[in-house]
Amino acid sequence: MPATRVLMNNLRQVMAEDGDTRSRLDHVVRLIATTMVADVCSIYVREADGALLLIATEGLRPEAVNKTRLTENEGLVGFVARTAEPIAIEDAPRHPAFSYRPETGEDPFHAFLGVPILRTGGVTGVLVVQNQTERTYGEEEIDTLQTISMVLAEIVHTLNEAPSPQSAPDRRMRGAGGGNLKGRVFCEGLGFGRAVLHDPVVPPAKFFAADQVQEAERLNQGLVDLRAAIDRMMLIDGAALGEDPRDVMETYRLLAYDTSWAEKLHEGIRAGLSAEASVDRARREHRAKLQHARDPYLRERLHDLEDLDNRLLRVLGGEEGKLLITGDESVLVARRLGPAELLEYAKAGLKGLLMEEAAASSHAAIVARALGIPAIGGIEGLTTRIEQGDYIIVDAEEGSVHIRPDDVVYDAYRSRVALRSERQAEYAKLKGLPARTLDGTDVSLMLNAGLDLDLDMLEQAGADGVGLFRTEFQFLVSESLPRLEDQISLYKRVLDRAAGRPVVFRTLDLGGDKVLPALSQLREENPALGWRSIRFALDHKGLFRRQLRALVRASGERPLTVMFPMVTIPEEYRAAKALLMEEIAWSAKKTGKQPSRLEVGVMLETPALGFAMQDLGPEVDFLSVGTNDLLQFFFAADRMTPSVSERYDLVDPAALRYLKMVAEICKAHKIRLSVCGEATASPPVALCFAALGYTSLSMAASAIGPVKQALRKVDLNAFRKGLFERMDKPNGSFRNQVLALAAEHGIDTADS
Ligand code: PEP
Ligand code: MG
Numbered sequence: 001m002p003a004t005r006v007l008m009n010n011l012r013q014v015m016a017e018d019g020d021t022r023s024r025l026d027h028v029v030r031l032i033a034t035t036m037v038a039d040v041c042s043i044y045v046r047e048a049d050g051a052l053l054l055i056a057t058e059g060l061r062p063e064a065v066n067k068t069r070l071t072e073n074e075g076l077v078g079f080v081a082r083t084a085e086p087i088a089i090e091d092a093p094r095h096p097a098f099s100y101r102p103e104t105g106e107d108p109f110h111a112f113l114g115v116p117i118l119r120t121g122g123v124t125g126v127l128v129v130q131n132q133t134e135r136t137y138g139e140e141e142i143d144t145l146q147t148i149s150m151v152l153a154e155i156v157h158t159l160n161e162a163p164s165p166q167s168a169p170d171r172r173m174r175g176a177g178g179g180n181l182k183g184r185v186f187c188e189g190l191g192f193g194r195a196v197l198h199d200p201v202v203p204p205a206k207f208f209a210a211d212q213v214q215e216a217e218r219l220n221q222g223l224v225d226l227r228a229a230i231d232r233m234m235l236i237d238g239a240a241l242g243e244d245p246r247d248v249m250e251t252y253r254l255l256a257y258d259t260s261w262a263e264k265l266h267e268g269i270r271a272g273l274s275a276e277a278s279v280d281r282a283r284r285e286h287r288a289k290l291q292h293a294r295d296p297y298l299r300e301r302l303h304d305l306e307d308l309d310n311r312l313l314r315v316l317g318g319e320e321g322k323l324l325i326t327g328d329e330s331v332l333v334a335r336r337l338g339p340a341e342l343l344e345y346a347k348a349g350l351k352g353l354l355m356e357e358a359a360a361s362s363h364a365a366i367v368a369r370a371l372g373i374p375a376i377g378g379i380e381g382l383t384t385r386i387e388q389g390d391y392i393i394v395d396a397e398e399g400s401v402h403i404r405p406d407d408v409v410y411d412a413y414r415s416r417v418a419l420r421s422e423r424q425a426e427y428a429k430l431k432g433l434p435a436r437t438l439d440g441t442d443v444s445l446m447l448n449a450g451l452d453l454d455l456d457m458l459e460q461a462g463a464d465g466v467g468l469f470r471t472e473f474q475f476l477v478s479e480s481l482p483r484l485e486d487q488i489s490l491y492k493r494v495l496d497r498a499a500g501r502p503v504v505f506r507t508l509d510l511g512g513d514k515v516l517p518a519l520s521q522l523r524e525e526n527p528a529l530g531w532r533s534i535r536f537a538l539d540h541k542g543l544f545r546r547q548l549r550a551l552v553r554a555s556g557e558r559p560l561t562v563m564f565p566m567v568t569i570p571e572e573y574r575a576a577k578a579l580l581m582e583e584i585a586w587s588a589k590k591t592g593k594q595p596s597r598l599e600v601g602v603m604l605e606t607p608a609l610g611f612a613m614q615d616l617g618p619e620v621d622f623l624s625v626g627t628n629d630l631l632q633f634f635f636a637a638d639r640m641t642p643s644v645s646e647r648y649d650l651v652d653p654a655a656l657r658y659l660k661m662v663a664e665i666c667k668a669h670k671i672r673l674s675v676c677g678e679a680t681a682s683p684p685v686a687l688c689f690a691a692l693g694y695t696s697l698s699m700a701a702s703a704i705g706p707v708k709q710a711l712r713k714v715d716l717n718a719f720r721k722g723l724f725e726r727m728d729k730p731n732g733s734f735r736n737q738v739l740a741l742a743a744e745h746g747i748d749t750a751d752s
Contacts, residue, residue, distance in 0.1 A: 004144040007035045008272030011151050012208045024155055025056035032129065032148065033058040036141065040109055040130035044070070044077050045156050046123060052077050054104070055156075059130065064104040075099030080114040080126045084288035086146060088113045088137040092130070106130065113137040115145045118284035119153040122291055122384060127152060147271045150281045154204040181379050181401040183354070184642065186365035188702065189374030190417050191331060191352030191394040195386045198334035198341070200313035207277040212269060219265055219275040222316045226308070229315075230256050252304050261305075276316055283309035300523065303336075331392045335383055337364040343451070346371050352394030354401060356382040366470075369678075369700045370454045376401060378642045427705025431462035435708045437716040443690050445708055446502075446698035448676060450474075452490070455497040457701035462708075465501035467624070467698020468563075468676035469494060471547065472509050484546050484553075491554030502561060504624070504676075504698075506603065507576070508547055509565040511536045528629075528638055533566035533605075538575055548583040552595065560595035563624055568606040570616045577619070603676070605629035610662040617669040625659065625694065627677025634658065650679050651688060651738050653730040656723075663693040674698065683710035684735075684742045684749060691720040710747045719745055 010031050014024055025043060033041040040059030044052040050072035054064055072078050079097045080087055092098050092112035100106070109130040117125035127149045129137075209215035230253050255261065261282070268278025283306060290302040331352040332345050342353070342364050353368050353375040368375035374396035386392065386403060393402040393413050402409050435443045446467025447457055457463065474482050474490055482490075494503055511532025524530040537544040551562060564576045577600055588594040601622035604610060607630070613623065627650055632639040634655055635648035650656075666673050674696035680686040681703035687710060689697060699707065722741045731737065739749045 003035050003141075004147060004271040007031065007144065007148060008151075008208060010035075011148065015151065015155070015204060015207070021155060022056070026058075028152065028155070029056045029058040032145075036129055036144070038129035039132050040106070040128070042128045042130075043117075043125060043152065043156065044128070045125040046072075046081060050081075052081055052126060061103065061105040064101070068101050068104055070099065070101075076112055076114055077126045077128060080116050081123050084116045084118065084123050084292060086113070086115040086142050088142055090134045090136055108132050111135045111137065113142065113145060115142065115149050116288065117149045117153045117156060118288050119157060119384065122288060124153055124384075125156050143267065144271065147268065147273060147281065150277065150284065151204070151207055154207075179385065179403055181382060181385060181403070183376040183379035183382075183399050183401065184646070185396050185399045186353070186355070186375035186377045187369040187373055187396060187700075189352075189372065189394075189396045190413065190420060191374040191396070192413065193329040193331040193351035193392065195333050195388060195390040195392050196330045197383070197386070197388050198332060198337060199310055199383070200317060201388050202274075202276045202280040202313070206274055208272060209269060209274040212272070215269050215275050216266060218316065219269060219278070222275060222312055223262055225315050226312050227253075227256050229311075251301075252308075255301070255304055256308055261308075276313060279309050279312050279316065283313075297523070331394055333382060333386050342367045346373065352376075352392070352396065354379055354382055354386075354392075354394065356380070367451070369702075370449065370451055372702055424705070427709065430705060430708050430712070433708070433712070435711045437690070437711055437714050439715050439717050441690065441695065441716045443711050444696040445704050446504075446674075446676075446696060447704070448678075448698050448700055449494075452493060454701075455494060458498065458501070461701035461704040463501075463701065463704055466494070466498060466503040467674060467696060469503055469505050470509065471505055471507060472514055475508070475510065476514060481543075484550055487547060487550035488554045491551055495554060495558055502559075504561045504563050504601070505551055506563045506565055507534070508537050508544065509533045528632060528640065534564050534572050534576060535566070538572065541579070544576075545579055545583060548580050549587065552580075552583050552587045553591070555595045557593050557596050559597040559599070561599040561601070563601045563603055563622075565603045565626065566605045566629065567602045568608050570612050570619075573602055573616060573620065601672075603629075604662060606633050607658065610658060610665075613662060613665045613669070613671070617671070620669075620671050622672035622674060623662070623666055624674040624676045624698070625689075627675060627679035630677065631655075631679070649735050651685060651735045653727045653734055656688060656692065656727055659689070659694075660692050660727075667693060672696070680707065683707050683747060684738050686710065687714055687719055687742060687747070688723060688738065690716060691723050710742070713747055714745045
């Protein structure tokens, strides 16, 4: 029997043993040293600060256990942890990275083989074997050690678990006080529930295969099913999107058919792993590489590979591997998540969403907001710290996550939930009342939407209509391009449910961060500045016309309002409007129907358009500020890069002066002014816009109550006067000045 299988058999027994973790580890190092004919076998575990602590050894001095600590930049062990790659050396003391620790007594050992211990999210330790003689470790030995290190990862992990001091209530699970994590609030709120990990988890009990032949067959069948699913995706009619996205899909397909990937997975099975564990091993390696890869192309491919690993795990798991959400007590934990996936989970009910990657304006975040799910993103180390089933508090007011909270933290959370519902009750009282300022200015408060389910909120939040309907969402959440009929029926449903209230349909805004899952876009250096939005639509006339036709057909003889995104120069608006007018004429001829009233507008997202409004003057009915994009272009700060996306504030004298100038041009041309970016969700920002003359504000449902409350308390003329004085003479933090002004008007700015 090959060494790996012998070891795996023995390890399986050790895993099944009851004993404490340390004695198990001692047992394991002895086993490995004997089977691999090594003089030394040691395990180092990575601590919170990155240092590597020797926790078990066969062959080094026992006194060194729990004493020898290497920093992450120290020694060959540190080298393995840093690079997440195995290293095999004939004569270790001669290697430049070698660090000698006398307490270990490792002088006589020359040959060194170290492999990373990888768990979800990264390196958690290093497994080492050493021999006295100068010898070369072969491929097979390296592979064996890597396979074993995966099993070890689970045993080592249990060491980091704080044992529960007393009999802990169920809520605490594996010991109370699992620590806090910080991130950025994507959707405000508070939630509590048990963690459900989005990436499939392979439990240690499923690591080993009872029957190797059967397991290889399962893997082959899994690969066949996976490839067939990808082939089906390729059959989707992507003609309207051109050839390039097809190339990207083709690369994905090539990876799925790659024989070296399949061979690597079979190797795992030959070593005694189950099909799932073998895929999991590959996934850990891809992830570890991803953490170190800088080149964007390589990163993209590694993401693809990780996606494939996850897909294959789901295929192997069948129904079982799908959604684990039961009832409505779950907090979803994901590294990355597409809007379609989030929607699927949300159907089963979610108390919160935590994500490692993505910026606040990513589409999973926007969907979370639409659904009102408390959500936090940009949390480093999320998937390494949270285990399936952990109890979690999602504090999406502060942007913090409490893992396995103790009683004090849990009680504080409960009182905040109570306070929050008191506030909600106050907002609910305002529902039937107008958003009228003390001095009599009426502001329309509209809803940002993009999904059918958003429309439930129209009534609930008391919105005056839909100020932004993001039509690309239907595309983003479908596996294939929505057909004309699908588009017509969605737009009809929206108009029906709005029941006469205005609905502003924003035409397709694809590209940038909104890539279709089935047909992803071309790889671009700067997607935000790239081939997106109206530029993309005008270059894909078939796709664009089909949408315009759907809008015209859905409206029938009802009023129709259409808005074009990211218009930069007047010609783009004119070209888009001309296509719309052609579709209206065509529809009138074909069906005898045309919209009873037509309004066409532009989104102000690029600074250039503000200066061009005087030329567009009489051709445009309204302008709507897309604060998300405008902010990124005005300050040249990518909205998808967390380190800069919140660096700049729209409450800034330069930005407000610009918006004031645009408002003045528009007023001169009788162009109606509105705002539909996320910024107006904050009451003081909403007040600034209202003061500048933007009297239609569109926002997420949850913002309508607080904004209405603020508007009803303010004397807008007085606020405007104060704002303009401060804009003329800014002094220190402008946001603080505006907050102080709002507070003078009796507005609660505690959360702003
Ligand atoms: C915006 O940019 O502000 C906007 C509303 O559009 P989106 O967030 O969909 O890009
Ligand atoms: Mg935008």
